[in-house]
Amino acid sequence: xxxxxxxxxxxxxxxxxxxxxxxxxxxxxxxxxxxxxxxxxxxxxxxxxxxxxxxxxxxxxxxxxxxxxxxxxxxxxxxxxxxxxxxxxxxxxxxxxxxxxxxxxxxxxxxxxxxxxxxxxxxxxxxxxxxxxxxxxxxxxxxxxxxxxxxxxxxxxxxxxxxxxxxxxxxxxxxxxxxxxxxxxxxxxxxxxxxxxxxxxxxxxxxxxxxxxxxxxxxxxxxxxxxx
Amino acid sequence: xxxxxxxxxxxxxxxxxxxxxxxxxxxxxxxxxxxxxxxxxxxxxxxxxxxxxxxxxxxxxxxxxxxxxxxxxxxxxxxxxxxxxxxxxxxxxxxxxxxxxxxxxxxxxxxxxxxxxxxxxxxxxxxxxxxxxxxxxxxxxxxxxxxxxxxxxxxxxxxxxxxxxxxxxxxxxxxxxxxxxxxxxxxxxxxxxxxxxxxxxxxxxxxxxxxxxxxxxxxxxxxxxxxxxxxxxxxxxxxxxxxxxxxxxxxxxxxxxxxxxxxxxxxxxxxxxxxxxxxxxxxxxxxxxxxxxxxxxxxxxxxxxxxxxxxxxxxxxxxxxxxxxxxxxxxxxxxxxxxxxxxxxxxxxxxxxxxxxxxxxxxxxxxxxxxxxxxxxxxxxxxxxxxxxxxxxxxxxxxxxxxxxxxxxxx
Numbered sequence: 001x002x003x004x005x006x007x008x009x010x011x012x013x014x015x016x017x018x019x020x021x022x023x024x025x026x027x028x029x030x031x032x033x034x035x036x037x038x039x040x041x042x043x044x045x046x047x048x049x050x051x052x053x054x055x056x057x058x059x060x061x062x063x064x065x066x067x068x069x070x071x072x073x074x075x076x077x078x079x080x081x082x083x084x085x086x087x088x089x090x091x092x093x094x095x096x097x098x099x100x101x102x103x104x105x106x107x108x109x110x111x112x113x114x115x116x117x118x119x120x121x122x123x124x125x126x127x128x129x130x131x132x133x134x135x136x137x138x139x140x141x142x143x144x145x146x147x148x149x150x151x152x153x154x155x156x157x158x159x160x161x162x163x164x165x166x167x168x169x170x171x172x173x174x175x176x177x178x179x180x181x182x183x184x185x186x187x188x189x190x191x192x193x194x195x196x197x198x199x200x201x202x203x204x205x206x207x208x209x210x211x212x213x214x215x216x217x218x219x220x221x222x223x224x225x226x227x228x
Numbered sequence: 229x230x231x232x233x234x235x236x237x238x239x240x241x242x243x244x245x246x247x248x249x250x251x252x253x254x255x256x257x258x259x260x261x262x263x264x265x266x267x268x269x270x271x272x273x274x275x276x277x278x279x280x281x282x283x284x285x286x287x288x289x290x291x292x293x294x295x296x297x298x299x300x301x302x303x304x305x306x307x308x309x310x311x312x313x314x315x316x317x318x319x320x321x322x323x324x325x326x327x328x329x330x331x332x333x334x335x336x337x338x339x340x341x342x343x344x345x346x347x348x349x350x351x352x353x354x355x356x357x358x359x360x361x362x363x364x365x366x367x368x369x370x371x372x373x374x375x376x377x378x379x380x381x382x383x384x385x386x387x388x389x390x391x392x393x394x395x396x397x398x399x400x401x402x403x404x405x406x407x408x409x410x411x412x413x414x415x416x417x418x419x420x421x422x423x424x425x426x427x428x429x430x431x432x433x434x435x436x437x438x439x440x441x442x443x444x445x446x447x448x449x450x451x452x453x454x455x456x457x458x459x460x461x462x463x464x465x466x467x468x469x470x471x472x473x474x475x476x477x478x479x480x481x482x483x484x485x486x487x488x489x490x491x492x493x494x495x496x497x498x499x500x501x502x503x504x505x506x507x508x509x510x511x512x513x514x515x516x517x518x519x520x521x522x523x524x525x526x527x528x529x530x531x532x533x534x535x536x537x538x539x540x541x542x543x544x545x546x547x548x549x550x551x552x553x554x555x556x557x558x559x560x561x562x563x564x565x566x567x568x569x570x571x572x573x574x575x576x577x578x579x580x581x582x583x584x585x586x587x588x589x590x591x592x593x594x595x596x597x598x599x600x601x602x603x604x605x606x607x608x609x610x611x612x613x614x615x616x617x618x619x620x621x622x623x624x625x626x627x628x629x630x631x632x633x634x635x636x637x638x639x
Contacts, residue, residue: 053533055533076538079537088530092526094526098235098238098241099238107231110230111534111536
């Protein structure tokens with residue numbers, strides 16, 4: 001098991017109200033999974049993803065990553081966990097605009113404290129996502145699909161325990177979206193990379209090996225399915 | 229640190245117009261600082277030069293005279309001044325030693341009653357006036373006194389008495405025992421020493437002053453001059469150790485009022501001026517950096533998600549601010565040095581405000597900035613301080629951005 005939420009609640013103050021985003025969620029993600037957290041807006045899927053990605057702390061309950069309870073770690077310790085063990089892919093790609101494709105990927109290695117042989121790893125990661133000829137382009141010189149491929153290379157280059165992908169196809173057209181999903185699925189099957197998505201896109205759900213459905217802050221269904 | 233420097237440099241090119249404006253703000257600040265500090269240094273050096281000329285690098289007086297310095301008590305004098313001069317001139321490092329008498333007098337024209345026109349009367353050998361005070365250089369008309377009965381007047385005093393070269397004035401001083409002592413003096417020259425208060429002085433030969441004070445062979449003080457005013461402390465210490473001078477008070481110029489406080493005063497003014505310029509320029513940097521943090525909230529969040537620590541985030545923005553300041557600082561001190569160098573040639577006329585300065589602080593109405601490497605380095609370092617002042621708050625705000633908060637921010 002890679003990561004796990006145990007009896008997790010999360011509430012946010014919103015004006016005078018306290019919004020219950022998660023209400024006692026229990027869910028585990030195993031190595032090599034290609035899992036989707038699905039649900040409508042406000043279902044709690046992004047909150048659950050943030051907690052599993054060590055981006056946030058629960059109001060109550062425990063969050064485990066590789067058997068370690070990360071819910072009580074300090075900010076810097078959580079940062080170190082994210083730098084070394086978690087890859088992120090965002091809806092808006094979120095590359096650093098002043099860095100080239102290879103520098104964006106290299107940044108992940110530098111923040112993870114990787115010394116030496118970084119250039120080879122960066123080139124290999126970008127080659128694997130089909131961007132060997134775009135190493136020195138800046139994000140503004142790349143298409144949306146190409147930017148998301150750089151983001152995938154950035155997430156994978158440090159060989160993380162898990163890749164958290166927050167609606168990774170939402171800003172792409174269907175052709176590019178499918179290509180990106182195929183690429184991630186390929187990484188999952190060939191390299192055993194664990195992916196965890198949040199989405200309400202049927203195209204993403206169709207490719208998932210497992211779909212965890214959330215509604216009003218609770219897990220309402222957990223389906224393991226045959227891949228399409 | 230490498231990645232932070234790389235990001236800082238790249239981010240400077242992101243909004244070039246804004247970066248340029250901020251660089252210019254810092255350049256203006258450091259340029260102003262260079263000129264202002266050069267000006268204040270010029271005033272300080274001018275004051276020191278004047279101080280050295282007027283009061284001697286080292287002064288030898290009767291200890292009681294030193295205690296009542298402001299009253300210029302003629303009773304506490306150096307009766308055998310020649311012996312004191314000889315002892316002082318024998319000391320290595322001493323260029324010259326001159327006997328000097330100072331007394332307050334009131335003056336009037338021959339056809340007037342003695343009124344309320346006060347003057348500080350100096351009596352000294354002609355060599356003191358020509359070699360030390362450069363009084364001949366400041367003559368606006370006439371010549372220096374050549375014999376007893378002749379005097380040079382400062383222009384303010386002469387104007388108050390309405391007397392010109394060739395005129396006659398009666399001065400009323402006092403003898404060493406306190407008796408009134410008048411003298412009839414022909415005005416042979418007028419001097420403009422650059423300050424209205426300083427121009428309220430009268431200069432006569434030593435023998436004339438000795439006659440006025442009934443101090444034959446004596447003087448109230450011996451003014452010792454060294455090659456450099458910085459040598460004064462060392463020479464004063466050496467003179468103090470001489471047995472011939474052990475009965476006297478020997479003090480370097482910077483140990484005596486008002487010069488013991490002028491330096492500190494000007495340093496305080498330098499500090500205040502620097503502080504104001506650093507603060508205002510820092511606000512410019514603050515504005516730029518805050519805008520930058522707001523614009524890059526999402527990006528900072530992404531980097532924080534990837535493991536950038538809060539201290540690294542702070543450092544990244546401070547490096548950006550310091551880089552801006554370094555560029556601005558180089559431009560600013562270069563331009564500022566040029567302006568200061570030009571002004572050091574032509575001078576800056578400060579006018580009436582300076583003329584109203586207390587008589588004891590000899591500021592000139594025209595000051596000449598003094599641009600030095602020290603000043604340039606200080607202005608540049610203060611430019612970096614501007615960056616730190618303006619960069620701290622934005623850097624702190626950036627470091628407070630939580631990765632999850634940044635994820636909520638969509639472009």
